[in-house]
Amino acid sequence: MKILALETSCDETAAAVLDGTRLRANVIASQDIHIVYGGVVPELASRAHMQKVSQVVRRALDEAGTPLSEVDAFAVTCGPGLAGSLLVGLSFAKGLALSQGKPLIGINHLEGHLFSATLEHPNLEPPFLALIVSGGHTLLVLVHDVARYEILGQTIDDAAGEAFDKVAKILGLPYPGGPSVQKAAEQGDPLAESFPVAKIKGRPYDFSFSGLKTAVLYRWRALAETGQEQALADIAASFQHAVIQALVPKISRAVKKHSLGSVVIAGGVARNSALRAAVLEAGQRDGFEAYIPAGEFCTDNAAMIAQVAALRLARGEQSDFSLVARPQMDLAGERARK
Ligand code: KG4
Ligand code: ZN
Numbered sequence: 001m002k003i004l005a006l007e008t009s010c011d012e013t014a015a016a017v018l019d020g021t022r023l024r025a026n027v028i029a030s031q032d033i034h035i036v037y038g039g040v041v042p043e044l045a046s047r048a049h050m051q052k053v054s055q056v057v058r059r060a061l062d063e064a065g066t067p068l069s070e071v072d073a074f075a076v077t078c079g080p081g082l083a084g085s086l087l088v089g090l091s092f093a094k095g096l097a098l099s100q101g102k103p104l105i106g107i108n109h110l111e112g113h114l115f116s117a118t119l120e121h122p123n124l125e126p127p128f129l130a131l132i133v134s135g136g137h138t139l140l141v142l143v144h145d146v147a148r149y150e151i152l153g154q155t156i157d158d159a160a161g162e163a164f165d166k167v168a169k170i171l172g173l174p175y176p177g178g179p180s181v182q183k184a185a186e187q188g189d190p191l192a193e194s195f196p197v198a199k200i201k202g203r204p205y206d207f208s209f210s211g212l213k214t215a216v217l218y219r220w221r222a223l224a225e226t227g228q229e230q231a232l233a234d235i236a237a238s239f240q241h242a243v244i245q246a247l248v249p250k251i252s253r254a255v256k257k258h259s260l261g262s263v264v265i266a267g268g269v270a271r272n273s274a275l276r277a278a279v280l281e282a283g284q285r286d287g288f289e290a291y292i293p294a295g296e297f298c299t300d301n302a303a304m305i306a307q308v309a310a311l312r313l314a315r316g317e318q319s320d321f322s323l324v325a326r327p328q329m330d331l332a333g334e335r336a337r338k
Helices: 032-037 042-064 083-100 109-119 160-170 177-185 210-224 230-257 273-286 303-314
Strands: 002-007 012-019 022-030 073-079 104-108 128-133 138-145 148-154 262-266 289-291
Touching: 002 042, 002 083, 002 303, 012 042, 012 303, 022 042, 022 303, 032 042, 042 083, 073 083, 073 109, 073 303, 083 104, 104 109, 104 303, 109 128, 109 138, 109 262, 109 303, 128 230, 138 230, 148 230, 160 177, 160 210, 160 230, 177 230, 177 273, 210 230, 230 273, 262 273, 273 289
Parallel strands: 002 073, 073 104, 128 262, 262 289
Antiparallel strands: 002 012, 012 022, 128 138, 138 148
């Protein structure tokens, strides 16, 4: 079964071809136009998707050596994400499926992140614990099975990636913030500053990052006046350390409570090298196997969408052509669709 998948939920225009369990192509075109604005501008994002989508799909088919007529099913992210951006991928996928007379299936972007680690680890099967840490979400999810998800915790304010992006802005570092903060942190001392790690009463698995961001702002203002060069690196490293302290102990706690052996870390922030190291270390200490996808499968990509499509198509599911974009789609409501 050959699946062509499209992902256009935010600012990456992506297409992938999955042939059985083999990923034949994974094309990702990032949109640099947002850099000057320091964040994604929705109107520009949908326009850029419009400009790039057909070339990206063409490249994916060429790299896979798969003519369009040999594609057996078309998958597309239908939410959550930016409405205008989702619509570009959705309309394009509908057109392809209609023209080829092949099935169409809409996929939840978050479900893609949940299963992104199975691309490199095909033997990884539920149940497992998954932490999605991206620009829009911070979710701790118990994956019982495909389409059976239990959200253990989530952020009550900023997402982890959003905190990285905001802190980068405070420190005057370029967008996207995650990689810039990581780079600055490499020269700093993670214990130089003691930033707060939020604990939410009665909700052991929920997260909060807005207090941390504010603490960084005040400390940076105070230190910037002293003109110390080392201050920026130390603040970046200490902030990163506080984010890791907010995430990793909750993973260990959930693994113990639910007697799980496997943990998946997914989403853009899972690219962070200090977080990756901390999760691997916790796995060794607390007896779980950590599955962290290669960088290209952490940030938004269409391979993960194809992967979930394969699982759902195998269950006899598909979407009809009235499929709409669902910008606020969540995981809790994700059930088998027939
Ligand atoms: O999953 P993703 O590509 O898009 C969403 O679905 O949101 O995640 C993007 C987020 C951004 O906030 C970006 O700053 C963050 O992932 N990110 C990182 C790193 N690389 C990307 N955060 C921390 N460290 C990194 N190395
Ligand atoms: Zn994402």
